[in-house]
Amino acid sequence: MALRWILKLENIEKDFLFHLQQGTRIVVFERFSHRFFPGRTTILTGPSGTGKSTLLRMIYGTYTTGGGHIWVRHRNRTVDISAAEPAMIYALRRDTIGYVSQFLRVIPRVSALDTVIEPLLARNMDLEKARKKGRALLERLNIPSTMWHLSATTFSGGEQQRINLARGFIAPFPVLLLDEPTASLDLKNRQIVIDLIKEALADNTCVIGVFHDPADHKDFADHTIDLSLMLNQEVMQPCTKKN
Amino acid sequence: MTGVQQEHTSLPLLQVRHLCKFFGRQLGCHDINFAVSPGEVIGVVGESGSGKSTLLNCIAGRIKPSNGSVLFSSSKGIIDLCRCEEALMRKIIRTQTGYVTQNPARSLKMHISAGGNIGEKLMAAGMRHYGEIRKTALMWLEKVEIDPCRIDDLPATFSGGMQQRLQIAANLVNAPRIMLMDEPTSGLDVSVQARLIDVLRKLVSGLHLSMILVTHDLAVARLLCHRLYVMKQGEIVESGLSDQILDDPRQPYTQLLVSSVLKP
Numbered sequence: 001m002a003l004r005w006i007l008k009l010e011n012i013e014k015d016f017l018f019h020l021q022q023g024t025r026i027v028v029f030e031r032f033s034h035r036f037f038p039g040r041t042t043i044l045t046g047p048s049g050t051g052k053s054t055l056l057r058m059i060y061g062t063y064t065t066g067g068g069h070i071w072v073r074h075r076n077r078t079v080d081i082s083a084a085e086p087a088m089i090y091a092l093r094r095d096t097i098g099y100v101s102q103f104l105r106v107i108p109r110v111s112a113l114d115t116v117i118e119p120l121l122a123r124n125m126d127l128e129k130a131r132k133k134g135r136a137l138l139e140r141l142n143i144p145s146t147m148w149h150l151s152a153t154t155f156s157g158g159e160q161q162r163i164n165l166a167r168g169f170i171a172p173f174p175v176l177l178l179d180e181p182t183a184s185l186d187l188k189n190r191q192i193v194i195d196l197i198k199e200a201l202a203d204n205t206c207v208i209g210v211f212h213d214p215a216d217h218k219d220f221a222d223h224t225i226d227l228s229l230m231l232n233q234e235v236m237q238p239c240t241k242k243n
Numbered sequence: 244m245t246g247v248q249q250e251h252t253s254l255p256l257l258q259v260r261h262l263c264k265f266f267g268r269q270l271g272c273h274d275i276n277f278a279v280s281p282g283e284v285i286g287v288v289g290e291s292g293s294g295k296s297t298l299l300n301c302i303a304g305r306i307k308p309s310n311g312s313v314l315f316s317s318s319k320g321i322i323d324l325c326r327c328e329e330a331l332m333r334k335i336i337r338t339q340t341g342y343v344t345q346n347p348a349r350s351l352k353m354h355i356s357a358g359g360n361i362g363e364k365l366m367a368a369g370m371r372h373y374g375e376i377r378k379t380a381l382m383w384l385e386k387v388e389i390d391p392c393r394i395d396d397l398p399a400t401f402s403g404g405m406q407q408r409l410q411i412a413a414n415l416v417n418a419p420r421i422m423l424m425d426e427p428t429s430g431l432d433v434s435v436q437a438r439l440i441d442v443l444r445k446l447v448s449g450l451h452l453s454m455i456l457v458t459h460d461l462a463v464a465r466l467l468c469h470r471l472y473v474m475k476q477g478e479i480v481e482s483g484l485s486d487q488i489l490d491d492p493r494q495p496y497t498q499l500l501v502s503s504v505l506k507p
Contacts, residue, residue, distance in 0.1 A: 019495035020502060061484060063491040086470055086484055087280065107444075107466060108437040 006073050006206045007036040007059065007175055012082070013067035014051070014058060028054050031068065034225065038174065041197070041207040041220045046228035052210040053102070055227070056177045058082075059208070060099045061089045072096060072175065094122050098173030102180050104164040106152045112163050113138065113148040119171040137166045141192060157184045169196050176200055178209035182216060194219055254316055256281045256420060256453050257302070262311035264297050270477040271297035275311070277472060277482070279421065284447055284454040286468030286485065288461060288500065294477040295457040296425050302455065303423050304336045315339065338368065341414030345426040347406035351398045351413065357384065358394040360413050368417045383412040387442055404435030408442060415446065421453040428463050440466055461504050465489055473497045 014029040028051040036042055044052040057063040058081075059070060065082035072079055074096045079088060093099075098119070107115065113134050120130040138148055141162045147155070152163050161184045168176065178197070182190045190213075197207055197220065211217060217224065255278035264271035272294035279285050287295045300306040302313050304324060313324040315335055324332045344350050351360050361380040370376055381391045387408035389401075398406050407427060414422065427443070428436045440463060447454055447467070458464055464471055464485060471488040473481040473496065481494040492498045 016491075017493070019498050057490070062486045064483070064487060064493065089484060090469065107441075109441045 003037045003040075005035040006038045007208075008071040009034045009068070010071065011068035012058065012065055012070060014054060014063065015066055029066075033068075036175070036206050036208060038206050039201055039204045040222040041201060041209065042223040042225060043217055044208065044210050045217075045224055045226050050227040052227055053179055056099065056179055056208065056210065059175070060097060060177060061092065094119075096173060097175045097177065098168050098171070099177040100164055100168035100179060100181050102183070104152060104160040104167075106155075106160065108153055109151055111149045112143065112152045112155070115152060115163055116166040116170055119167060123171060134166070134170060137170055138163075141166055142189060158186065158189070161185060162189060165193055165196070169200065172200070172203060173205065175206045175208070178207065178211075180210050180212060182211065182213060255279055256283075256316050257455075258312075258314040259298075259302065260312045260314065262298065262301055262313065263309045264294075264301055264306060265309045270294070271306075272301070272474070272477045275479060277479070279453050279455060281420070281453055282447075282451045283470070284456060284468045286464040286471045287455065287457045287474060288459060288464055288471055289474035290459065290500070293474040295474050297477075298474070299423050299425050299455060299457050303340065303342045304332055305342075338417060339420050341411075341419040341422040343407075343410055343414055343422065343424040343427050345429050347398070347403070347410040350410050351406060353397060353399045355397070356395045357389070357398055357401070357409055360398060360409060361416055364413050364416050379416060383416055384409075386415075386446070387412045388438065402435070404431050404439060407431060407439060411439075411442070411446070415450070415452075418450070419452070421455065422447075424454060424456045424458075426458055427456070428458065428460060436463070443467060461489060461501065473500065 010033050011031040012029050012033070013031060015025055015027045018024045018026075044055060046052060054063060058065055059072075061081055061084070068082065070081040072081055072092065074092055079092065081089070081092065084092065104115075113131060116138060117130040117134040120133065121127065135145070135148065139145070143159060143162055143166075147159070152160055155163065161181075165181055168178070168181075181197075182193050185193060194216070201207060201220065257279045259275055259277050262275040263273050275298055277285070287298065289295055297306065301308040308325055312326065314321050315324055317335055317339065322331065322335060324335065342350070352363070355363070358377060358380040361383055362376045365376050365379060370379070377394075381394060384391050384394060389405055389408055389412070393401070398409055401409065411427070428439055431439060444467060446452065454467075456464070456467060468485045471482065471485050472479050473488060473494070475496045481488060481492065481497045488497060489501055492501045
């Protein structure tokens with residue numbers, strides 16, 4: 001029996017219209033379709049500017065979709081992310097779609113530990129239980145315990161990225177979006193992150209990631225989508241069309 | 244952002260419909276429509292003079308709108324604050340909403356103690372036992388990170404950040420369901436701002452409070468708000484999830500607003 005998809009892009013379209021820059025319009029996706037499956041990794045490749053991060057952000061709901069549908073299975077229902085109400089997006093982000101961005105958005109005065117466990121608290125997990133889980137994950141990611149109660153504002157780039165990763169892996173998500181998760185990590189920590197991803201896959205998570213290191217591709221790519229081949233990217237300028 | 248638990252569009256706590264306000268021939272705000280769910284934090288952003296504060300004042304019953312309605316889901320059903328009896332409107336505003344201004348001196352009574360400012364609100368809501376009032380006031384001072392030993396001091400002796408936090412405490416003691424905030428962090432030193440924002444984040448998620456936050460600080464808006472409304476010349480030009488508005492602005496004015504911010 002064919003595996004059932006968890007996320008389906010159907011003829012999606014996306015453009016950016018920069019009103020302040022002579023109305024430059026950049027088309028990123030034109031009727032792009034693809035399916036993603038649980039327990040599988042998909043690696044998005046292609047040079048900078050081909051829309052790898054854009055695609056992740058569209059799936060997460062941060063970028064609006066110009067046309068088409070982004071279907072996701074959410075608690076035994078199928079939801080179109082591109083047309084979902086805000087309340088649905090909050091629910092999707094709490095329970096179904098996890099996202100590890102390239103850079104941690106640090107909140108001043110909130111400890112590294114509390115930053116990490118936020119997704120658990122959003123699911124109403126008891127504070128002590130969540131902190132215990134958080135400590136274990138921070139330890140695994142080699143963040144010294146002396147730093148757990150500090151705000152991540154002063155952390156190094158690699159440390160901030162590990163806090164960001166811990167936030168993404170602390171709670172299981174059926175769909176996990178990773179934007180260059182290993183970019184600023186040393187070899188030892190890179191291996192730990194790869195192990196975490198493999199565990200998530202074993203847990204039936206659908207992982208969609210942007211990885212620049214070719215070594216990562218070998219580690220776990222069931223699928224590789226080369227966006228530079230798939231998309232016809234064109235810049236038209238100036239554009240008088242109103243959106 | 245966390246805190247909003249509903250998945251389906253549940254009954255909104257507050258709905259603004261076709262709200263207009265003219266000051267003579269001068270436009271305040273025009274055809275404003277939006278809804279706030281329980282536990283949701285809404286940000287209203289835009290340049291000075293775009294009608295943000297006018298809108299907030301209309302919702303808070305401080306200005307009578309020229310047209311439109313403000314529907315509030317109360318225990319007695321949905322009530323239009325613009326059309327119901329004045330006394331009922333006042334009661335709902337007093338018991339269900341809080342209003343925090345940019346300048347705490349306008350809302351606090353500077354000649355009575357910090358504890359008195361909080362106690363006054365409790366007494367207005369019917370609390371009479373002195374010991375209870377003092378105990379509650381102490382608890383709230385602690386929640387907004389003011390040293391409880393300052394309870395008998397006059398707010399005039401407080402710093403700007405402390406006055407602002409005291410104003411927030413005085414507004415929250417009677418457990419309102421929605422807080423209306425007009426530039427609460429403006430005019431504060433950045434380190435003091437961070438503390439205020441942190442206090443607000445904790446209070447909002449802990450109390451399952453709704454909030455409408457008027458601000459021109461986009462970083463504050465991103466940190467605190469689930470959704471944003473962008474206003475220009477009295478009208479809403481764009482709305483959406485906070486990260487959508489700030490990371491993928493579609494309208495020329497929103498693009499200008501977002502691209503004008505210096506990133507430290």
